[in-house]
Amino acid sequence: MSIEQESFNIEEEKLNKTIEWIEEKIISLKEREEDISNKINEINKEVKGSYNYEVEALQNSLQINRKNLNSYKSSISVPYFARIDFKEKLKDNESFYIGKVGLLDEEDKEEMVVDWRSPIADLYYSGVQGKASYEAPIGNIEGELLLKRKFIIKNKKLIDAFDEGINEIILNFNEQDEQNGEKALIDEFLKINLEENRGNKLKDIVSTIQKEQNDIIRADMYKPLIIQGSAGSGKTTIALHRIAYLLYKYKNKITGEDIIILAPNKLFLDYISEVLPNLGVDKVKQNTFNKFSREILSSNYEIIDKDRKLSKIIENKNSKENKFITNSNKLKGSLVYKKMLDRYIKYLELNDMFIDDIKIEGYVIFTSREIIRLYKNDLKHLPLNKRKIEIGRYLENKIESKIQNVWNDIDKDYILKIREVRSKYEGEEERANIIKLYEERDNKKEKITLEAEEVLNKTIKEWLIDDVVDVYRDMYIDEENLNYATSGIIPEVLVNYIKNKIEKEIENEKIDEEDLAAILYLKIKIDGVDNYKFAHMVIDEAQDYSPLELYVLKLLSKARGYTIVGDLGQSIYYYKGIENWEKLIKEVYEEGEYIPLKQSYRSTVEIVDFANKVLGKQKNNLEPAKAVLRHGKYPKKIQYKDEKDFYEKLNSVIETIEEKKDKTIAIICKDYEQCESLKESLHLKEEKQWEIVTKDTEMLPKRIIIPSYITKGLEFDCSIIYDCSDENYRETELDKKILYVVLTRALHEEYIFYKDNITKLLI
Template sequence: MSIEKKEFEYEKNKLEDTEKWIDGQISTIEKDNEEFENKIGVLKKQSKGKYSEELEITEKLYNITHKSLQRYNEAKIVPYFSRIDFREKRSTEIESYYIGKFGLGDSKNGEEKIIDWRAPIADLYYSGTAGKVSYRVSSGYVDGELYLKRKFIVEDKKLKDAFDEGINEIILRSDDNEENNLVDEFLKINLEKNVSSKLKDVVATIQKEQNDIIRSEKNSALVVQGSAGSGKTTIALHRLAYLLYKYNKSLSGKDVLVVAPNKLFLDYISDVLPSLGANTVKQETFEDIARKVLGVKSRVYTKDKKLAYIFEDKKDEEKKLVVKASEFKGSLLFKSMIDEYLKNIEEKDCDVDDIKISGYVLFEKAEIKRLFVEDMKHLPIDNRKEEIKKYFNLKLKDKVKSILDKVSFRYEYNIARLKRNMIDGAERRKQLIKIYDERDSEKNYIVKNVKNVMDEYFENWKHTDTGVILDRFFNDQSIYDEIVNDKVTKKLWSYMKKDFNKNREKKTIDSDDLAAMLYIKFNIEGNDKFNFKHIIIDEAQDYSVFQFAALKNLCSSSSFTIVGDLGQGIYYYKGINDWNTLKNNVFKDNFNYTALSQSYRSTVEIIKFANKVLKKQNINLEPAKPVLRHGDSPKVIEFMANKEFAEKVDSIVEKLDKLGKRNIAIIGKTYDECKKINDTLRKYSKNQWKLIRENDKSFEVSKIIIPSYITKGLEFDCSILYNCNEENYKDTELDKKILYVALTRALHYEYIFFKGKKSKLIK
């Protein structure tokens, strides 16, 4: 049954009261903040640059109140988005809880006015249904009964709409005009909003299947296979915000790494974490984090540039070698070769000498070898050497004393013999003084130089940098004969060797070499500077199994959130084609998998059209299931000339402008194609278009021209695909995947242009 108007009025008044309360809290906090600020100024003058415990405490209090002030100011806009009514099992009282993006409490009495969406009881909003329910807390479960789940739409600090789950009706619009009442779902209202230039938080519309993923435990590798538009990126970021909230005593933003496909995507997601209170999370591309870990400044030949080359270059034979090389460098075969190579390095490092000084043995090679091969085998190679050196330094004082005793004993023997064989007199005294001087000189030499001997020994035992080690792998014939041999064709090996050396001369690193370089570095030198407790990897299907093996070394606890879509694996030749590959070869038993097939991005018609292309791929994936949001079917439009294309695009823009849809992307297959589109539209279009380049770090969504492979993860009100003809989109696995990516970017409208014969993929 419908909720009466008085319910809407109650919620309207409740929101107004809450906003007044927030204003009061802000006023109180601002006064506290001002007092702390003034006190800090006074204490700084008094301390005169010296340490002051009172100053340190006051600064901490100021930082706390400052963050609190930011939270309350943001909450002013939309204090909460839902209400649940819940009665605990042993209680007779039904309590109402209002849930918002941030938990807010009264600064005077500590009463919690608004519940944080990540709090245990908030789970009932996302996963509970009316009737008997329970939610999990640290000590177990709280049982009870859920009586109400109410959702609010707040705009401009006013309650616009509200409805109760199960009724699916808007309560009453605030204009009191019943003819304008909407009968629609809360989710559908949010999905029909226009795109912005940045990904936004979705705390109000998280669905049950998404909530289950967000609240999963952290100490495993969680893999989420999500179809296009399933919200997997958003889920991953909200999961991170949840983990930071739940494990706030052991996990902070600085302990987390987000790995994204490109800098444009990083900019697109950059607002989500700060808006959820996670400001200090490190967000990088794989190439950039690899360069930082390796400590190199060389340019990187990125995967996107390589893909563009594969798309555009006409030399089929060389293109095949590029693809084969990329496939090999991401493979388990290459990793096994590097493992064998590292084993060879380890064995050669066992061929050590005694550490000696003045002919005396400080430490025997047998002991060094035992420590290196057995006792410290769990450590990276160079770390073992450092630990052996530390261990020996602890024993050095006793070792030196023992050697000095031996020196003394040898000279005492010589002195005794001299005394026996010579009569006391001036000559004997002269000889004795000489022996004493030689003894003291030798002992002094040992004492003064023993540290240098140790340092020199261990310095000579260290390795050169990672790049040089990989250089030897490709260029040392003995390594090829021993490790590679017939496992790789001579033609492919010759190409990889030539390409590696060419890049070295240009001071460039192929992105496909980074996994091996990281892996070698971790095994030789270890990883002290970059050690994360949780890593999120987006578009994970585009990473090779070797890249995952390398990234695993950056995480101290094997705690990962891995999201991707095999259907969008445009780097299929080196990426993941089956998530079990990660389970079997990287994470083993510490692995959990879940799939999301519900798509929230596009209309039913757009998703059905894209699914036709997905079904043609050589993978066994369940097609995306659309939310019941209908719209226009995608339009397939033929054009004959550039001018005609521009005119038809202008007509589409005009139509969309009237509908309030202004975020439009023309998607070209390649960057070269996008440049041609840009030239055409500059010449014939009435509208201004921005060409997105491969290395752009940001963009404002309006009217853009963008290469297909950069669009992954992005979304637009309308997408216009350029020239989907037989020549441009062939019946190949790569073209099927890139077309599927392009066809799943639009929220509301989609147009597919072609010139000549239409591609078989869209027939």
């Protein structure tokens, strides 16, 4: 139900005036840009390429002007999405129009459009009509919220408008809640937005952010947030909007370069790539853990990624081999492994203290005692190699006085030698021997003076630990290292498996992704990595990280700012060790706040209820997701007899879907091998092309075949689940998680194909 026509007409007129004003600003800014550019060109001609302060000032003005121009250009189609009326205590009622970008009329000093991240905009997301307040830089502002109005604007045209509290509809959450008589009061504006087709990129949600999401977005930057979000809860989108908010609120303290997002793969990074630019944010580093680790290590080694290993576990029928894979990775991802690495680092530290005096020509320039004191006591707070470098600098500063001391020792030695000559020889023979001794003494002094710095630098260089990858390998290869590090607490058969695997991989210039955290930890403790430290870190799909990986990433933060988002229901890399968030908070993020997000905004009620059947069979006892707003078709189970029957039924489904146009369709297979086999068969039977998606795919086409483990975080208008038989999806914990992931990707429609008997997980 929309607002009344009279109010609609007033809002339409307001929109038209705002757009006219923006158009005028664009013309004005373009003219200003041209004027500034002309001035720069004129001055450059005069100074003929020499540095000029005025040119630098004009270039800064040009940059600001272009940024403002881009803001107006990006706003003109949809200047704002909401209006609030707020009456501050002892003041008149004011109307505020809220948009993605704040727009200020510089002449009147009036905010034509308020930035969604501004303090007063918090009332739109979290306020309720009646008494309300918000936190401003000057303190808490109290008053009365009189109106919350939401607009649908497309291409400069007002399509519809809704008032909160009036244009709301009552929906059931899901079947269970319907039985319990629970209802949800939901606004129609959100429902309309969620019913749209999504395309192949994640979109911003500034106009539909819900209160629970807004609280996370606006939470303090210096507090670790651990967000358990069910599939479709918007956890990734919330994390991205949180970045935009933090850069707005703390703009005098941080820039985009101080923040990093770690995502599971290139495909996911491409999928989220438009959100931050659309929110006016740039320069935020976006990477995968794999690639980020390689950058820090400056390594050209090939990384054996976790998807390859998971695929092997899925396909491998050798339960003994799978047991070795899972046990070794559980160990290498645990904080027990960190203790093992700490023991090894202690062992390296002890060995470092076996250093000799630094001598030239038999004279001690620096004593080992002095060096060890600096290493063991004064510089103990530094990583091992940094200590050595600092010791080198310290000794270099003292080298002149040390050389003078050695000269004094040489003089003393040669005084004795000259006395001895005088006691033995007389006349010319005495004189010749003394001259020879003086020359010998002076040559020795000169050599020490010339070589002291070189010998010092060479000693420090040889003392440095060179390659942390080799150091990691040596922990297993050297029996003494291994015994000291493990202290006999790890079963010998498992140690031998890891040892043989690591030795073989590093010889072939390969590193298992599960070893990266340990190698990074050694890098931090040996070399330090200050250049890579960030003020805030967003880690997406965090359930796929091991405790050690998250601990290492914590060491790469300058502050305590982390936004950790994940879903234990989707932890398909279960063998890496995260069992629950509470344990992780206790062991890694001591001051962390745990926030569950249970509402799912992605799929229809029917799809969420269907997927929750599988979630309920997992061991983690997670509360099932609650779908809101949208009802649709119940997921359709389709049995097929043979290959011919499968393709006939598949084509029938695809034809039905494609009649609706602009739909993204994903056929989801359990593993990559199934994807290849299916694509080959489809190529022979269909004219239209299907593309297999891998972890290296950078853009999603509209018709894809994709393995289960790459779908996490992605969403499609329609999902087709391939071979959901009891042979393909068994009652293992891994299969429960994989199936839950694939069943929670669809927005609108879902089809489950199976041969013979459907998996017991869906019964």
